[in-house]
Structure formats: structure tokens, C-alpha cells
Amino acid sequence: MITGQAITKTFKQRGNVLDSREVRALRGVDFVIPKGGAASFIGESGCGKTTLGRIIAGLESHDTGEITIDGTAMSSLRPRDRQPYFRRIQLIHQDPYSALNPTRTIHQTLNAPLALRAKQTGRSRGWMDERAQEVLSLVGLDAGSVLGRYPHQLSGGMRQRVVIARALTVDPEMLVADEAVSMIDVSLRLGILALLKDLRERLGVSVLFITHDVATARYIGDDGELYVIYRGQVVERGPVDTIISGPVHPYTQSLLSAIPVLHGLEEPGAQPVVPTEALDESHHDEGCLFARRCPFRTGKCESEVPVLGLGEGIPQEHACFHPERRAVVAQPAGR
Numbered sequence: 001m002i003t004g005q006a007i008t009k010t011f012k013q014r015g016n017v018l019d020s021r022e023v024r025a026l027r028g029v030d031f032v033i034p035k036g037g038a039a040s041f042i043g044e045s046g047c048g049k050t051t052l053g054r055i056i057a058g059l060e061s062h063d064t065g066e067i068t069i070d071g072t073a074m075s076s077l078r079p080r081d082r083q084p085y086f087r088r089i090q091l092i093h094q095d096p097y098s099a100l101n102p103t104r105t106i107h108q109t110l111n112a113p114l115a116l117r118a119k120q121t122g123r124s125r126g127w128m129d130e131r132a133q134e135v136l137s138l139v140g141l142d143a144g145s146v147l148g149r150y151p152h153q154l155s156g157g158m159r160q161r162v163v164i165a166r167a168l169t170v171d172p173e174m175l176v177a178d179e180a181v182s183m184i185d186v187s188l189r190l191g192i193l194a195l196l197k198d199l200r201e202r203l204g205v206s207v208l209f210i211t212h213d214v215a216t217a218r219y220i221g222d223d224g225e226l227y228v229i230y231r232g233q234v235v236e237r238g239p240v241d242t243i244i245s246g247p248v249h250p251y252t253q254s255l256l257s258a259i260p261v262l263h264g265l266e267e268p269g270a271q272p273v274v275p276t277e278a279l280d281e282s283h284h285d286e287g288c289l290f291a292r293r294c295p296f297r298t299g300k301c302e303s304e305v306p307v308l309g310l311g312e313g314i315p316q317e318h319a320c321f322h323p324e325r326r327a328v329v330a331q332p333a334g335r
């Protein structure tokens with residue numbers, strides 16, 4: 001089981017050395033991903049999903065808060081001693097092209113982590129070959145035809161399968177799939193999502209989907225937990241079906257629907273959905289972070305901070321003073 005408590009992360013603004021503004025990428029995020037379980041983090045570009053995924057995989061530090069893996073608090077360990085824990089959390093990121101070394105065959109790519117494990121556990125070369133075949137067959141690739149090939153000789157979907165196979169060489173406890181299908185041809189996406197689902201069932205590996213796309217988030221399965229993230233904060237959380245069939249936070253409703261989110265004081269209906277990054281909200285940290293975009297805001301929303309929790313007879317956790325199940329028009333797939 002992997003948990004996070006009150007994880008925060010602030011970055012210095014990128015690019016401009018004269019600009020000392022900070023980006024609050026995560027503002028106190030809690031999560032629980034049970035052994036063999038599934039979760040989806042969903043939210044617009046820039047809301048902090050990748051940062052959170054990288055922290056969970058041990059690739060990025062956080063400022064405050066605690067990550068606990070199988071009962072061990074990572075802060076209680078020296079960085080070196082955290083490695084065996086984080087090694088079992090494997091990140092699959094969106095670009096299988098850059099994830100694979102173009103000068104190495106698939107065989108060489110898989111052999112690197114396998115050789116390390118063989119050395120650590122005193123196993124033979126024969127074991128490495130067997131294991132390479134095994135992980136390729138787990139991801140639905142034929143070892144005979146791919147082992148000798150280079151990444152550029154494979155399709156995007158096959159490359160992503162190789163990346164997943166490489167992650168499996170370390171017997172991971174969790175796969176973190178960060179927009180893992182966004183750069184893959186639409187016709188091949190479902191196959192990769194089905195593969196992740198299948199690996200979860202067959203190997204008991206937990207899967208964390210990070211995505212801006214509702215259709216993908218939904219694919220984690222009925223028992224998955226959905227975390228809706230807005231500006232570094234979880235605004236709604238609960239079983240995926242509960243949230244998709246009855247979202248209560250206006251931000252979730254805007255994500256799930258084709259109805260535009262209203263912006264500022266403009267006339268209802270006139271504005272398209274405003275991407276988070278297009279709004280300069282960096283100095284607007286009072287009250288509910290969503291208030292300025294929210295068509296249902298009241299005075300309270302502008303001065304008090306809503307905390308994620310249950311209440312008002314609603315089955316999912318929400319951080320909203322005026323939660324209400326609203327009918328939303330589902331976006332057509334592929335948009």
C-alpha cells in the first residue's frame with residue numbers, strides 16, 4: 001500500500017531568472033493506493049499531476065508531507081535506503097520514443113535491469129533470457145520477433161509495450177502511467193489500457209493512471225478511486241463510477257461535460273473552458289481556488305477555504321461549500 005499525506009511542492013518559476021514568483025504545484029495532497037488497487041488522477045494541464053506521479057515514483061522531492069510505502073515512512077529512511085522501495089514503483093510516461101535508447105536493441109534494453117537483478121540475486125544468464133521472454137509475453141509481444149529490433153523498427157504501441165515490459169523486469173508493486181496513451185495512435189490506445197488492466201488482474205500490480213482525459217480515467221475499472229485535481233489540490237475523490245455518474249464539484253462537472261466553465265464576471269454561456277495556465281491566478285490564493293471560475297460561487301467561497309471531506313449526504317469526498325449533483329453532458333470520446 002502506498003499513501004501520501006499532505007504532500008506539498010513549490011517550484012521556482014521556470015525560465016525567467018528575474019521572476020521570483022513561485023508555482024505552488026501541490027498544496028497538501030492526500031492519497032491511498034491499496035496493494036493491487038487502482039486510482040486515477042485527473043485534471044487539466046498544469047494542475048500538478050506529473051509532479052505528484054514523480055514524487056510517488058521517488059523521482060522528485062516534496063517540500064512537506066509524508067510518503068509511506070508498505071507501512072514505512074520514507075522520511076524515516078536515508079535517501080539510499082529509500083531506493084529499494086521506490087524501485088518497485090515504475091513510471092511509464094507518455095513518450096515511449098524518448099523512454100527507450102534508440103541505439104539499443106530491445107534485448108539490450110531489457111537486459112540492463114535484468115543483469116542488475118541477476119547480479120543481486122546470483123542468477124544466471126539463462127534466467128535473464130527466460131525472464132526477458134516472460135515479460136514480453138506478459139505485454140503481448142512475441143520475443144522472437146522483437147528482441148533483435150531497435151525502437152524505431154516498432155510502432156508507438158509496441159514501444160510502449162516494451163517500456164511496460166522493462167518496468168515489469170523489477171517485479172513492480174505499482175505502475176504509474178502518466179498520460180501513457182496520449183502519444184499513441186488512437187486505434188492502439190485501448191489495447192494499452194486493456195493491457196494495464198490485465199496486468200493488474202494477473203500480477204496484482206497496482207496501477208495509477210494520470211490523465212487529463214475522462215475516458216482514460218474511467219478505464220481503471222469499477223473498483224478504482226478517482227482523484228480530481230485542481231491547481232495542486234484534490235477537489236473531489238471517490239469511486240470512479242460514483243463521481244462520473246454524479247459529480248458534485250463544479251470543476252469536476254466542467255471536466256465531465258461539454259458545458260463551458262464561466263470565467264470571472266462574464267455573461268453565462270459566453271466563455272469556453274479556460275485552461276488553468278491561461279489564467280494568472282498565482283496571486284489569487286484566498287478562499288476556494290476555483291471560486292473565480294465558478295458559476296455557483298457565493299461570498300463564502302471567496303473568503304473561506306473548503307476542505308476535502310464527506311458531508312451533506314454525498315457519497316464522495318468533495319472540497320466545495322455548495323456541492324450538488326448536477327446533470328452533465330458527457331463529452332464524446334476522443335475529444
Ligand SMILES: Nc1ncnc2c1ncn2[C@@H]1O[C@H](COP(=O)(O)OP(=O)(O)O)[C@@H](O)[C@H]1O
Pocket residue numbers: 011012013014023024025043044045046047048049050051052
Ligand atoms: N521542474 C519544474 N520547475 C518549475 N516549474 C515546474 C516544474 N515542474 C512542474 N512545474 C510547474 O508546476 C505545475 C504543475 O506541473 P505538472 O505537475 O507538470 O502538471 P500536469 O502534469 O498536471 O500538467 C505547472 O505550473 C508547471 O509549470
Ligand SMILES: [Mg+2]
Pocket residue numbers: 049050051179
Ligand atoms: Mg503532466
